[in-house]
Amino acid sequence: AQSVAQPEDQVNVAEGNPLTVKCTYSVSGNPYLFWYVQYPNRGLQFLLKYITGDNLVKGSYGFEAEFNKSQTSFHLKKPSALVSDSALYFCAVRDRARSGNTPLVFGKGTRLSVIA
Amino acid sequence: DTAVSQTPKYLVTQMGNDKSIKCEQNLGHDTMYWYKQDSKKFLKIMFSYNNKELIINETVPNRFSPKSPDKAHLNLHINSLELGDSAVYFCASSQAEAGPAFFGQGTRLTVV
Numbered sequence: 001a002q003s004v005a006q007p008e009d010q011v012n013v014a015e016g017n018p019l020t021v022k023c024t025y026s027v028s029g030n031p032y033l034f035w036y037v038q039y040p041n042r043g044l045q046f047l048l049k050y051i052t053g054d055n056l057v058k059g060s061y062g063f064e065a066e067f068n069k070s071q072t073s074f075h076l077k078k079p080s081a082l083v084s085d086s087a088l089y090f091c092a093v094r095d096r097a098r099s100g101n102t103p104l105v106f107g108k109g110t111r112l113s114v115i116a
Numbered sequence: 117d118t119a120v121s122q123t124p125k126y127l128v129t130q131m132g133n134d135k136s137i138k139c140e141q142n143l144g145h146d147t148m149y150w151y152k153q154d155s156k157k158f159l160k161i162m163f164s165y166n167n168k169e170l171i172i173n174e175t176v177p178n179r180f181s182p183k184s185p186d187k188a189h190l191n192l193h194i195n196s197l198e199l200g201d202s203a204v205y206f207c208a209s210s211q212a213e214a215g216p217a218f219f220g221q222g223t224r225l226t227v228v
Contacts, residue, residue, distance in 0.1 A: 032214050038157075043120075043206060043219040051214045088157060094213070101147040101213050103161040103172060 002027045002095045006107035013081045014115050021076040021089050021110045029097025033074040034104060035065055038088040047089075050074060061085070081114045088112075119143050122207050122220035129197055130228055137192045137223045139207030145218075146211060148190040150182060153204040153222070162205075165190050197227045 003026045013019045025031055032051055036044040048059025055067045065076045074091060088111050092104040120141045129135050141148060150162040164172035168184040179195045190207060204224050208217040 034216050036219075041222075041224075043221040044159075044208075046216040046218065049214075049216055090159065096213070101164075101166060101210055101215075103149050103151075103164050104217055105161070106159040109157050109159075 002093050002098075002105045004091050004093050004105055004107035006089075006091055006110045008110050009108075010111045010113065012113045012115060015083055016080050019076075019078050019081040019085070019112065019114070021091075021112060023074045023076065023091030023107060024072050025074060025091070025093045026072065027093055027095040027097065029095050031074075032094040032096060033065075033067060034092040034094075035059065035063070035074075035076050036090045036092065036106075038090065038109070040087075044090060047076070081112075083114045083116050086112055086114045119218050120207055120209055120220040122205075122223050124223060125221060126224050126226075128226045128228065131197055131199060133197050134193070134195045135197060135225070136194070137205055137207075137225075139190045139192070139220060141188055141207075141209040141218070143209055143211070143218060144188075145209035146187055147209060148184065148187070149208045149210075149217065150190065150192050151206040151208060151219075153206060155203070159206070163190075163192075194225075197225075199227050201225060202227045 005024045034049045035047040050067045058064045091107040147166045162176045163182045165184045181193045184190045204222045207220040210217040
């Protein structure tokens with residue numbers, strides 16, 4: 001079975017400091033990995049994905065994520081946080097071993113608060 | 117242009133009523149989904165449709181019935197609404213196996 005763990009319910013960071021939001025996954029095969037952001041009363045917005053190739057992927061709004069196969073992790077990072085980055089962040093996985101366009105499985109979300 | 121659109125955005129109704137939520141995507145995707153987000157913000161897949169055919173039904177009560185008239189639309193009908201059905205329901209679509217899902221803005225259902 002596929003699963004995603006986001007071990008932190010809340011991450012607080014000062015504006016201008018680097019941020020990291022953690023994600024680990026479990027799949028039977030190799031993963032497709034995704035990060036989404038949700039602002040209050042809004043839908044989920046796609047930030048970035050890892051499919052194959054370079055372990056460091058870059059996405060929207062200056063975010064990047066590093067795939068680490070040995071640690072089964074896909075942590076989200078940003079070198080310099082903005083107050084406007086404050087939101088709920090979700091990590092998601094799809095198992096390549098399952099054929100077809102199967103639904104994403106999401107972590108429980110991490111609330112990021114960037115303090116001015 | 118809105119890629120995935122849901123209506124209505126808010127829905128307040130009494131227990132026992134029947135209601136529908138509509139979803140349309142203009143991305144040309146083959147696969148559409150319904151997710152439920154509970155009060156703790158946990159997202160759980162409910163249904164998955166591929167080219168109008170149901171491919172996943174994740175232990176959802178049979179009071180919930182999805183309908184896909186064509187691959188651009190996936191509506192959700194709920195019979196005999198219960199208090200526990202209160203949540204935000206998200207429609208999404210995706211194309212390729214490696215592609216992300218794109219989400220609608222959500223429908224906040226409140227059952228009173």
